[in-house]
Amino acid sequence: MxxxxxxxxxxxxxxxxxxxxxxxxxxxxxxxxxxxxxxxxxxxxxxxxxxxxxxxxxxxxxxxxxxxxxxxxxxxxxxxxxxxxxxxxxxxxxxxxxxxxxxxxxxxxxxxxxxxxxxxxxxxxxxxxxxxxxxxxxxxxxxxxxxxxxxxxxxxESAGRLMQRDLVAVPEHWRVGDVLDYLRRTDGLTNDFWEIFVVDERHHPVGTCKLSWLLRTPAKIPLGDVMQREQTLIPVDMDQEEVALRFQKYALISAAVTDDSGRLVGMITVDDVVHIIQEEAGEDVLALSGAGDGDINEPILFTVRTRLLWLVVNLGTAIIAASVVGLFQGEIAKFALLAVLMPIVSGMGGNAGTQTLAVIVRALATNQLTSSNTWRMIAREFRIAAANGGSLGLLIGLGTFLLYHNPMLALTIGMAMLINNLIAGLAGVLIPIGLDSARVDPAVSSAVFVTMCTDCMGFFSFLGLASLLLV
Structure with missing residues (x-):
């Protein structure tokens, strides 16, 4: 053809x-x-x-x-x-x-x-x-x-739940011909496998051998001469998300699963891991929004209960932010434009914090962010926040001046935008890292705290500067 x-x-x-x-x-x-x-x-x-x-x-x-x-x-x-x-x-x-x-x-x-x-x-x-x-x-x-x-x-959600028990394992003292005879003559072997696990007398995995190697190697060659001794072993109690990361990092097709004593008890294949990667990625995105499982087939009452809990928590943070505004009622009464402009500062800070939070949560989930590069990441996000905050501050300051012809009001909102973006950048990094260190899933809890920080600091920085410079 x-x-x-x-x-x-x-x-x-x-x-x-x-x-x-x-x-x-x-x-x-x-x-x-x-x-x-x-x-x-x-x-x-x-x-x-x-x-x-x-x-x-x-x-x-x-x-x-x-x-x-x-x-x-x-x-x-x-x-x-x-x-x-x-x-x-x-x-x-x-x-x-x-x-x-x-x-x-x-x-x-x-x-x-x-x-x-x-x-x-x-x-x-x-x-x-x-x-x-x-x-x-x-x-x-x-x-x-x-x-x-x-x-x-x-x-x-552990490797023990994910693994398959049906696999092909052979002793290391066999020759290639012995393995081929075993595969051809043994009934009941699993149909889907890409490599053979080689074990010692205690059934501990000592290597792997791809089927392509077996088919192209003379029958008299000892298996130990063609097998690959370096392999990625998966502990039976390892979390499935960590399993997926290892498959991704080392480009695995299958991997042996071992129990506490080091014995081979199963294997995990890449088709199972693809499903886990999709599932975990979806869970993290939905957790950041508080939408629960986010499944359109789940019962309505279950969905309402899940989302309502998150919304109640957000209601509490909104009340805290509103109390900050309440501290400056007098200033707002004297200068009504403050009420018009202050949502811009808090809203842009919230957006900036969400961007940083999404990057950090992903980095934590994929093991890109570890204790060895935490401070470098904090410094990086601080510089990004400073650049973005400065740019947005200049834009909103210029726009405010052209619209209201008040240079002090333009300076106030520009400075507040810079301050809140810096706060958003730091909160977006430090909160998920802190929660992860405390063994709390940052995807579930970070968004509430980041939003509270950006709302409160957005209102406080803008109204506080206004009370000093305008009123």
Whole structure:
């Protein structure tokens, strides 16, 4: 086949008519397709619904459940029960999956769990109620139950929950030919692996060997001569975010997981880590805004409770900022323009603080900011704040002078803008670093304190300078 035959090219209008009817041009399920499936379900035509859904990829079936209103998912799950395999559940949104699982019997959930790798099975079972969890575990085979119970014994969001138990490990005294014979003749080996773990007599990992090396090496060569002894080992209790950072830093495809004694107990693959990176990044962004999980499928009451708590905290900080304004009621009464201009100072300080905060939280999350470069980062952000504050101060000062023809008012707001930007820069650095040192997640708590600092100092600097220079 020539290169031109394999090139990706735009789809014309005429060719677009030949696309599969259940997807639009952005590879999303069309509203007409979703409605057609629901119509079959409502008419009691389960077979018709299955015929429509059967060609879909498991990820698309999961999308179908997420697009359907919550009160119709149970009926859809009943109609598509025979198409609901482990791969579909693994792709499903957590909230939607919980709703679907509640519509299934424990034996059905257990049957689905046995189709999955241990890490995916654990992801399905760990969020169930305790009674449902026990019922599903009782329905599992003893070996599967033991593996899942062991995984559930590890902390949430740890490598132990994330790892797969199915891997290929061979002794270091084997030759390449022995390994190839083992792979060809042994039934029940995992199907998806990219490297083989080499272990000593205590089952401690001593190296790894890529499949490509094995296939290109003569059979008589000792495995110890071709394996790579340097490897990244993941402790079983390591937080999943740290696991993702190690995969990213060392460009790993898979990595061995070891217990407290150093024994090989599982492996983590990059496909699991990609999901974790996306999940952790989303959590940090949502935490900064106080939006909770931010999932459009979560119950409304849960969302209200999560957001309201954050808003109540912000109400408290707003009251503190308002009390600062209250200290200068007399000055504002004498010079009404102060009430017009002071929100500009606090608002710009808040924006500057948010910028710095976002950079620092990301640096902390990715281990770019450590104790070795903390002071350098503080100095860097202070210089940035000074440059930005000076520039904004000149702009707002010039604009105020041209608008109101009052040089002292222009000087006041310009100086206040510089001061508040410096405060915003320092708060955006020092608050998340301080919280991180105290073992408090800076993504969750920093925004409240940074906003309080910029609001209070914005009002205090502007009104305080006004009381000295204008009133």
């Amino acid at each position: 020539s290169d031109s035959d394999t090139e990706t090219r735009p789809v014309s209008e005429d060719e677009g008519e030949g696309l599969e009817p259940h997807h639009d041009r952005d590879n999303r399920l069309t509203p007409d397709f979703v409605d057609a499936v629901l119509d079959h379900v409502e008419d009691g035509d389960a077979e018709g619904a299955r015929e429509l859904v059967r060609p879909l990829h498991p990820a698309d079936v999961a999308d179908l459940f997420e697009l359907v209103p919550g009160d119709r998912r149970e009926a859809l799950a009943g109609a598509l029960a025979e198409l609901l395999d482990g791969d579909v559940l693994a792709e499903m949104n957590d909230w939607v999956r919980d709703e679907v699982l509640r519509a299934l019997e424990p034996a059905q959930v257990a049957a689905l769990a046995t189709e999955l790798d241990t890490d995916d099975a654990v992801a399905i079972i760990e969020d169930m109620d305790e009674d449902e969890q026990r019922a599903v575990l009782r329905a599992l085979d003893p070996d599967d139950r033991a593996a899942i119970e062991e995984a559930l014994s590890y902390p949430e």
